[in-house]
Amino acid sequence: MTVLSAPQLDLETFRRRIDDLVGNHPIVTENHYTRWFAEGDATFDDVVHLTVQFSVFSHLFIEAQLRKVINAPTLDAYRAGKEILLNELGVVFRSSSAGAAPEGVDPTLVSTEGTVDGGRFRFGAAHFEWLLRFGAPLGLGFDDLGKRRHATPATAFFCDELLRLYGSDEGSVAEGASYAVEHWAAAGFWKELIAGLEAFKQRTCPELPLAFWTWHDKVEDQHADHTADELAEAFHAPGFDPDRFLLGAAEILGGVEAFWNGLDGDRRRLAAPSELPSTPHPKDPS
Numbered sequence: 708m709t710v711l712s713a714p715q716l717d718l719e720t721f722r723r724r725i726d727d728l729v730g731n732h733p734i735v736t737e738n739h740y741t742r743w744f745a746e747g748d749a750t751f752d753d754v755v756h757l758t759v760q761f762s763v764f765s766h767l768f769i770e771a772q773l774r775k776v777i778n779a780p781t782l783d784a785y786r787a788g789k790e791i792l793l794n795e796l797g798v799v800f801r802s803s804s805a806g807a808a809p810e811g812v813d814p815t816l817v818s819t820e821g822t823v824d825g826g827r828f829r830f831g832a833a834h835f836e837w838l839l840r841f842g843a844p845l846g847l848g849f850d851d852l853g854k855r856r857h858a859t860p861a862t863a864f865f866c867d868e869l870l871r872l873y874g875s876d877e878g879s880v881a882e883g884a885s886y887a888v889e890h891w892a893a894a895g896f897w898k899e900l901i902a903g904l905e906a907f908k909q910r911t912c913p914e915l916p917l918a919f920w921t922w923h924d925k926v927e928d929q930h931a932d933h934t935a936d937e938l939a940e941a942f943h944a945p946g947f948d949p950d951r952f953l954l955g956a957a958e959i960l961g962g963v964e965a966f967w968n969g970l971d972g973d974r975r976r977l978a979a980p981s982e983l984p985s986t987p988h989p990k991d992p993s
């Protein structure tokens with residue numbers, strides 16, 4: 708990797724560099740799994756497998772988010788991290804723009820913006836509980852979802868990379884990982900999953916509540932608007948190391964890639980168990 712030192716580097720040059728790295732990463736430009744899923748042909752078993760693996764990532768992400776809060780370099784970053792952490796756990800955002808915050812815990816109702824400061828904690832508003840409600844019509848219960856023991860090696864690898872990079876105590880690495888995760892999340896995978904789930908719901912499982920997925924899609928659209936400011940803030944932070952930022956971004960995208968390509972390999976094996984050899988993904992640590 709070319710060594711970039713901050714004094715020789717202006718923000719716009721760095722922005723082009725990181726946007727090139729993230730925007731052209733294969734898992735952002737061509738996620739084979741979500742592209743296939745969006746076509747709407749996923750079987751019941753495919754949807755169950757996605758739900759279990761996504762629930763592990765989504766639940767263990769809370770550990771990485773807590774580590775990010777603990778390692779936050781500033782009070783502002785600490786509070787920004789807590790907004791995400793506590794909302795994940797069930798504190799409903801209190802929105803200043805939407806008038807009175809709606810009561811209830813349903814993701815079709817609760818705000819996608821605002822602050823947890825002064826917001827109300829509701830058990831049922833935890834994102835994991837939304838996933839439990841999504842999993843119920845699929846026959847998945849509390850014991851079937853969200854635990855590390857349910858992870859495939861590819862999913863476990865991604866979760867470990869989140870802890871190591873997104874939760875890193877090295878500020879530039881954590882910021883780079885965070886920037887890449889936000890860009891990946893805003894690049895459209897939620898919409899592709901929603902398209903596939905809508906088709907599956909119509910065809911197979913009309914009682915399936917999709918709000919876990921649609922709520923997150925709405926949030927990501929808002930996050931995408933904020934990332935430019937966040938990059939400028941990170942760039943001007945004391946001790947900023949552009950190379951470590953790029954490394955954090957590149958390595959977490961390797962974890963993201965392992966997760967989705969792991970699911971893609973699994974669904975191909977599910978479709979033709981006897982025809983395809985069981986080849987682990989190159990990023991698969993097992």
Ligand SMILES: [Fe+2]
Nearest residue numbers: 765795834923
């Ligand atoms: Fe969430």
